[in-house]
Structure formats: C-alpha cells, structure tokens
Amino acid sequence: MAPFQQLDDKTLPGYVTRMIWSPKMDLLALAFESGEVVVHRHKWQKVWSRPKPEDGVRVTALSWKPDGLNLIIAYSDCHFELVHVESGESLYSINTDDSVLNFNWILDETRTSVRDVPNAEDCPPRLELFKKFKDPPPPDNLPLTMMICVFREMLLLSLHGILPCGVIRAPDLYCAAINQDASRIYAFDKGGHYVMLKTDLLKSKLDQLHTMAYFNREMEYLQDYLNAAISLLKESWDDVILEMDTKLLNFSQGQTLQDDLMELIVFGTLSEPLRDILLHKVTPKGLNKLSFSVEASYTYLAKIIFTNVLPACQRLFYQIHQIKGLALWTECHGCNLSIETLESISRAIRQLMLKVYEVQEVATWNIGNLKAFFRWLHATVVSLSDDANTDDTQVQLAGDLAKVSAYLTSARGNDLALDQVGQYFQDKPLDTPIKEFGIPELRRIGWSVHRKETSLIQEYENFKKVMKQLFQGLGSGFVRDVHPERITGPLAIGEDCVFSQLVSEADVHTCILPTVGSQYMVIFKNETFCVLKFGAFFSTPLASDGDQLKSIVSAQMYSQTVVTLVLRDGNTTILAQFPLDRVESPHWRNVSDLQDDWRNMALDAGAFIDKMNHRILENCCPGEQILAVSGPRKLCCVRVSGRRMRLLEMDVSDDEDDDEDDDQLHIEAEGESDDDA
Structure with missing residues (x-):
C-alpha cells in the first residue's frame, strides 16, 4: 500500500455526529448535532443540505442506497426519509413506532428481470405525459435491493427502502446485516452476543417479492x-x-x-x-x-x-x-x-x-x-x-x-x-x-x-385511502417463524459499543469494538471470528514505551479485506489500514469456540502494519475521533477534534489520474467556502 495523502483540514460550523461516504460517488453525507444533514464533495464543495428539524430532534442513522441514488436519514422523532442524491428533496417520509438505530443493505445486480409480469403488448398503452408531469415511468427492470432497519425491539425488511416486506422480533440489537442471498441475518446484541437469524424461506421467495416491488413502483x-x-x-x-x-x-x-x-x-x-x-x-x-x-x-x-x-x-x-x-x-x-x-x-x-x-x-x-x-x-x-x-x-x-x-x-x-x-x-x-x-x-x-x-x-x-392498504403486511409470512439464535458470547461490552458492517458477495463482516478505547477488536465473518490487538507495530517506537498496547478509538470496514483503524498511543493518534488477509486460517475460528477468555485468543496484529499503511494524525484530541471511509473511492474522513475534519486519500499511486468527472450522476456543487456545511 502507498502512503496516505492529506487532502484537506477543515473546520466546520457545527459538530458532526455521523458521516458516511456514497458507495458510487465522491459524496460525503454529514449529520450535525443540530439535526442538519449536509452532502459535500470530497473537496468540501457543498452539494445540498437538509434543514435541521424541530428542536431536540437528532439524526440517529445515515445510510446510502447501494446504487448511490438516495440517502436514507433516520431521525429521533421516529421517522426516516429517502432523499434524492441530486436535489436533496425528500422522496418518501416513513413514520415508525420507534427510532431507527442503523441500516444495512444488500444489492443483487444479477436479479434484474421481474417474473410473472405480463407482456407489454397485453397492457393498456403507456400514458401520454403532459408538461406538468415530468417524471418518466419507472424502468421495467431494476436490480433487487433490500434494506434492513434495526429498531430496539425488531428488524424491518424493506424492498428498495420504501416497501416493507417483513418484520422480525429481535430485541436489544446494536447492528444487523443480511447476507447477499438473504438466507442469514448476522447481528450483535447489547448483551454481547453474536446472533444469527435463519431466513431460508425469505431467500426462496425473493423472486415473488421482487415482482411485488415492481408492481409497487408501477402503482x-x-x-x-x-x-x-x-x-x-x-x-x-x-x-x-x-x-x-x-x-x-x-x-x-x-x-x-x-x-x-x-x-x-x-x-x-x-x-x-x-x-x-x-x-x-x-x-x-x-x-x-x-x-x-x-x-x-x-x-x-x-x-x-x-x-x-x-x-x-x-x-x-x-x-x-x-x-x-x-x-x-x-x-x-x-x-x-x-x-x-x-x-x-x-x-x-x-x-x-x-x-x-x-x-x-x-x-x-x-x-x-x-x-x-x-x-x-x-x-x-x-x-x-x-x-x-x-x-x-x-x-x-x-x-x-x-x-x-x-x-x-x-x-x-x-x-x-x-x-x-x-x-x-x-x-x-x-x-x-x-x-x-x-x-x-x-x-x-x-x-x-x-x-x-x-x-x-x-x-x-x-x-x-384504500390504496394505502394494498401492500400492508407484505412478506410477513416469509419471516413469521424467524427468531434470533445466540450462537456465541456474551462478550464483556460497555455502554458505547462501536461497530461496522460490510456485506460482500460471499461474506458478512461485522467489526466490533467492545468499548470506545478498547485494546481489542473482534471481527466476525459469517460464523467465524478472529480477535485482534495492536502493540508496537514498527521498529522505531512512536511513544516512550514502544511495547505499549495501542487503544482502538474507532474502526470501520474499508473493504472486505481491509479494516481502517484510528489507534491511540499516549498523545499520538495513528490512522492505519489492517489487511484481513494477513490473518491466517488458524486464527479464524468457529464462533462456537468463542469463550469467556476470548482476549487470550487475540492476535497481535500490529506486526502486520508497516510504514506504508499508516499515518500519524497531528493535533488530535483524545476521544473525539470518528471516521468514514470509502474503499471504492479510496477516501477517508476523520473528525480529529471538535469541529475539525481531516480528509485523506488512501492508496495513492504516482501515476494516478486527477480526473474526478467519472461519476455516474452529474452533481452540481453550491459553492466552496469555509462557512459551507
């Protein structure tokens, strides 16, 4: 890996609580303490902003749809909105009984054709558009997209983020992710248990649900x-x-x-x-x-x-x-x-x-x-x-x-x-x-x-009025008998468990920091796990004691093979990339082997971090760091202190082109100034 290159160090007009990169474009969504949500290009050009809601209402979760066309914003007043990437306008606003804790998605680009839909010749003719209705009709073929919303007492499955297709009772979860074929949901609860939910019937009925999503778009x-x-x-x-x-x-x-x-x-x-x-x-x-x-x-x-x-x-x-x-x-x-x-x-x-x-x-x-x-x-x-x-x-x-x-x-x-x-x-x-x-x-x-x-x-x-009842309860029969199974744990966790999840074509990775500032990190890959800790990771010590254990401040899945870490060693803060492929198969154990002494199973992963995949972050305040990473765009944003944000490009190579105009969508920035947020 090449050294990280700092692109910018910027002070924003508000305190950022959440941030996430678009999976398709160089767009960073920021949620402020006030509840305002702003989308920037990676050079801090503001694209659009969503005004702050009523006093006391905050953002509880942010997530991009896998195709990058919509941003999902969940608020503490028990509703979430699907927002258009180009305009920032709300396309859907869905009220819920509780506030959303987090979202996760799967995208099946191989499942685009819709079954059991009549031939176009058998349908009434397409509508004649008039000047005051500019929206084109929905395409006949769209890849299957499923969202999972985590609430305090349940999981809500939703097609394309707008059509609920099943509710599963599963209390006290921190996070949950469904694998690519929708046969398993892997979660981590507040009791420190790693949880699995078997959804084989849902997997077998994806074609029928995809067809219903098609009819929902048409209606x-x-x-x-x-x-x-x-x-x-x-x-x-x-x-x-x-x-x-x-x-x-x-x-x-x-x-x-x-x-x-x-x-x-x-x-x-x-x-x-x-x-x-x-x-x-x-x-x-x-x-x-x-x-x-x-x-x-x-x-x-x-x-x-x-x-x-x-x-x-x-x-x-x-x-x-x-x-x-x-x-x-x-x-x-x-x-x-x-x-x-x-x-x-x-x-x-x-x-x-x-x-x-x-x-x-x-x-x-x-x-x-x-x-x-x-x-x-x-x-x-x-x-x-x-x-x-x-x-x-x-x-x-x-x-x-x-x-x-x-x-x-x-x-x-x-x-x-x-x-x-x-x-x-x-x-x-x-x-x-x-x-x-x-x-x-x-x-x-x-x-x-x-x-x-x-x-x-x-x-x-x-x-x-009667149309609102059309798809109520859709797919509930496919998940009616699904219940969470605790397959390992409990881990000793504190009040502020930090997690990150990534769903790939083959695996669900769940990265868990039991507490903020923990010296250990547990990574689950489907039904296996490994435990990592970080000691001194190169010959020249950074602090007075080169063998001092590093505390992990924040961690996020950069890709299915790399974890991005913010490490703290005394007064030194380090941003590092850890390649998971360095963890050999003996260190990946079955979850049934996770015991109370799981810390003794830790691999000292610091030995696998070298000078080519780390960077010291200057002028950082302890406990202030959160980060957002984008593997596809090779970008990382770190809140280093207060309102200060630091932007870095990862995996820089000398022959890399500076052309940044290959986005799938054309997004106009509103301007670039120190006051934009």
Whole structure:
C-alpha cells in the first residue's frame, strides 16, 4: 500500500455526529448535532443540505442506497426519509413506532428481470405525459435491493427502502446485516452476543417479492400521474369559472338578476335594471368573445379527462387485477396479499372511473347550455338596438328559451352560478346531483355501482385511502417463524459499543469494538471470528514505551479485506489500514469456540502494519475521533477534534489520474467556502 495523502483540514460550523461516504460517488453525507444533514464533495464543495428539524430532534442513522441514488436519514422523532442524491428533496417520509438505530443493505445486480409480469403488448398503452408531469415511468427492470432497519425491539425488511416486506422480533440489537442471498441475518446484541437469524424461506421467495416491488413502483407512478392529472383538471376549471364569473359580475355589478331574466323569458317584460345592463354594460362582441373562451376551456378540460385521467385509471385497474391473480397463486401466499383489500381497491377504481365519465357528461351538458345562454343573451342585446330585425331576433330567441329557462332554474337562486362542473372538484357531496339538471341518469354498470351524490374529489380520496392498504403486511409470512439464535458470547461490552458492517458477495463482516478505547477488536465473518490487538507495530517506537498496547478509538470496514483503524498511543493518534488477509486460517475460528477468555485468543496484529499503511494524525484530541471511509473511492474522513475534519486519500499511486468527472450522476456543487456545511 502507498502512503496516505492529506487532502484537506477543515473546520466546520457545527459538530458532526455521523458521516458516511456514497458507495458510487465522491459524496460525503454529514449529520450535525443540530439535526442538519449536509452532502459535500470530497473537496468540501457543498452539494445540498437538509434543514435541521424541530428542536431536540437528532439524526440517529445515515445510510446510502447501494446504487448511490438516495440517502436514507433516520431521525429521533421516529421517522426516516429517502432523499434524492441530486436535489436533496425528500422522496418518501416513513413514520415508525420507534427510532431507527442503523441500516444495512444488500444489492443483487444479477436479479434484474421481474417474473410473472405480463407482456407489454397485453397492457393498456403507456400514458401520454403532459408538461406538468415530468417524471418518466419507472424502468421495467431494476436490480433487487433490500434494506434492513434495526429498531430496539425488531428488524424491518424493506424492498428498495420504501416497501416493507417483513418484520422480525429481535430485541436489544446494536447492528444487523443480511447476507447477499438473504438466507442469514448476522447481528450483535447489547448483551454481547453474536446472533444469527435463519431466513431460508425469505431467500426462496425473493423472486415473488421482487415482482411485488415492481408492481409497487408501477402503482406509485400511476397514482402520482393521476394526482397531477386531477390537479390539472381543477386548475383548468378554475380558469374557466374565474373568467366567466369575473365578466358576468362586471355585467351585473353584484345584483341578483335571475328573477329579471326569468321574467324576460316567460313574459317578455324587461326590467329597468336589466335593460340598463344590456344596453350599457354588455356588447355583442364581448359576449361572443366570452362564449368562445369558455367553450375552448371546457374542450381542454374534456381532453385532459380522455388523454390523461381515464388512461391512468384504466392502467391502475389493470395492474390491480394482475396483482390479484398473483395473490391467488400458491407461490405468493406468503406475500400476505388480501383478496378482500384487492377487491375493495378494484371497486374504488371503478367508482372513480364512473365519476370521471360523469364529469365528462356534465361538462358536455354544461357547455351546451352555456352556449345557448350566450346566444339568447346576445340575441336579446341585439334586439334592443335600433337597427335590429325584430322578427329574426324572435326566431333566434324561441329555440333557446326552454333550455335557458331550465338552466337558470338549476342555478338555485344565483344567476351567476352558471357552471355545474366545479362542484365535482370539492371534497364534499354534490350541491346539485346529476338527476336534478336534466342529464340522463347513468345506468348502473354491472361491474360497479354509480354513486350519484359524491364528487370526483371524494371518490379520488376514497381510492387513495384504500390504496394505502394494498401492500400492508407484505412478506410477513416469509419471516413469521424467524427468531434470533445466540450462537456465541456474551462478550464483556460497555455502554458505547462501536461497530461496522460490510456485506460482500460471499461474506458478512461485522467489526466490533467492545468499548470506545478498547485494546481489542473482534471481527466476525459469517460464523467465524478472529480477535485482534495492536502493540508496537514498527521498529522505531512512536511513544516512550514502544511495547505499549495501542487503544482502538474507532474502526470501520474499508473493504472486505481491509479494516481502517484510528489507534491511540499516549498523545499520538495513528490512522492505519489492517489487511484481513494477513490473518491466517488458524486464527479464524468457529464462533462456537468463542469463550469467556476470548482476549487470550487475540492476535497481535500490529506486526502486520508497516510504514506504508499508516499515518500519524497531528493535533488530535483524545476521544473525539470518528471516521468514514470509502474503499471504492479510496477516501477517508476523520473528525480529529471538535469541529475539525481531516480528509485523506488512501492508496495513492504516482501515476494516478486527477480526473474526478467519472461519476455516474452529474452533481452540481453550491459553492466552496469555509462557512459551507
């Protein structure tokens, strides 16, 4: 190994409690004592920050998703957030019954194809995106990603960090990691025991869970799309009614004119207030312009329904019945999908679709009446002019009198309430149900019941409510009988056990420091272990007593073959890399051999650290050190004291390129200054 190279020594504006490197990029996530979370590039260029939460709320865990696209932040107020790597925006916020202690992940890049999903030709067509919905549809194939959340009393398994797929009761754990094939979970508890949980059934059902994760992504995308479409519907209607009401209010100057209009229709008598408005406030040109504008707006509203809202409902209906078919399959019984829940969701979607059809019918009916109203009003204005042809005007008026009369009667006492569509966009029952203003009642369709009294928003809210129940309890049958087994221990540990875990394709490494400042470190590799201690590790002593045991301040898995250590020897602090491949097989023992005298089994590992893989850290305060390492990026960050952070590049070689622009994602830094954090 080559000497370590210091890149920077920086004082931050806050006290860092947790930090972790991205597995894919040179991004370092820092959690401050205040609860604020900041992501930096490795040269301290701030990318984004998450503001500090309420007073007293702190960050309890930080973790990057294995693909590096999301950061998981857990808070002490019992919720955690999935944050986008580029923007820092929260994509999901999940409330829990307790605060998360830590996270661990597996990524199976070989398991990308999804089983039991119908061919694309059999699905309804893809949705037509519109300008206010920019998110692309989710890809059909994604590698399997599973997250394990450690709580005080349980372990929560989650697909892609957002879809819970099983809960295991396992109290008092410090840490836990699931191996790559999901057959074993290895953990360490507060009693000092090394614990194993056998999850063979979960392993055999990963294909089914991966399929459910695919459907969950599809359903969430469709719900977001449908929500955007309905929001666009409401905005379109707001534009229509705002323009129409504004113009008509200008005409009437706030007066109630329904009685005057009805008297004109029935008896042909024109009141003085109405005559004044029609002669001096209303012009034929203005009425024609308003009529064309309103008609165009209603046409746009109908287009949104047919090109966006209904297709989204159809795809949701299709996907639900695909999931229902899988739920009836014997292989998926343990997924714990409720047929009753799927039926209620299907019913809610059908009722929503019927209400969308009803809104379309009402809009069509409403625009016909508005056009008749404007024609009649226009003809009336023209008839009052001196040069009007009275006979022609009367012929034009006669055809619209009945329709306008019925339309004004339906306005319920306010001649300005000419729109009947807006009531569908309120979260309350309809003011004027469909049967009351002349639209033929929609027939009861065999696969659903049409509820005439509800609004579109009520049906949509009901659909969202039942959708929340879709994947509740997913996968619980696969881990129902899983219980922790103490396979070794207890080790004598203090209150502040330090741990680090790394899951590779073959092994789960669990690095344990029984107490801060311990002289011993225990490393578990699956169901084997080794005990390490560090004496003087080169010929020239660093301190007055070269044989003095080093205390281990902090340790973290750098890679599956290297452990990064912060060692303390008197007033000297050393950063060192220890290669695990130097531990020969006799020193890797079966966990059943771990006895009370485990310290006597320690290998003096200092002999394997030489001048090429260590560095003395100057000006360090005892007990202040925490570290974050990135094996893929060969970077290390150490909190040396207080707010001071030291950044180092590990394994430097002379011919190494300085090019740092090979990230998979383009991340823009906000700036670089001493005040950034």
